[in-house]
Amino acid sequence: MLKIIQPRLSELSYRKKIMQDIETMSYNAHYNLDFPEYNNDTGCILFDESSWKSWYSKWINNEPTRFYAYLQNEDGNYVGEINYHLDSSSNTHQIGILIEAKYRGLGYGLEGLKLLIEKANKMD
Incomplete structure (x- = not known):
């Protein structure tokens, strides 16, 4: 049974770890995303500590726009991450897992998706 845990700023090291893990991020390779932190060959994203504070203020405690x-x-192990946000440029709600x-x-992907849908429905 999975739990949803909103991290503290000091706990973003897990996000950094998975964003820089080649095997975890391989699905993301060769999308030609246009930002300097993205590595097109590996799909990894640099998530340097210098960006944590601004990232955190954008993503945490901004419901219902972002979760x-x-x-x-x-x-008690972190196994991944989920998110939900309103994309104002396309006026669509987007989710990520x-x-x-x-x-x-x-089975964590399916269970996480169900938890995310439940959370998104509560924010609606």
Whole structure:
């Protein structure tokens, strides 16, 4: 059973870890995203500590416009992240789910998606 955990600023090291993990981010490779922190070859995203404060203020405690949280398994390990946000340029709601590579294939993606949908419905 997964739990949704909103991280503290000091806990963003897990996000940094998965954003820079080649196996976890391989799905994201070769999309030609146009920002300097993105590595087109690996799909990894540099998430330097100098950006944490501004990122945190944008993503945390900004419901219903934005929601971000870690997924924590029954053993207390973070297994991934989920998010929800309103894209004002397209006026659409978008969701994201990322499961750390070593935890894939264990049902966490589906369970996390269900938790995210439940959370998004409460924000509506």
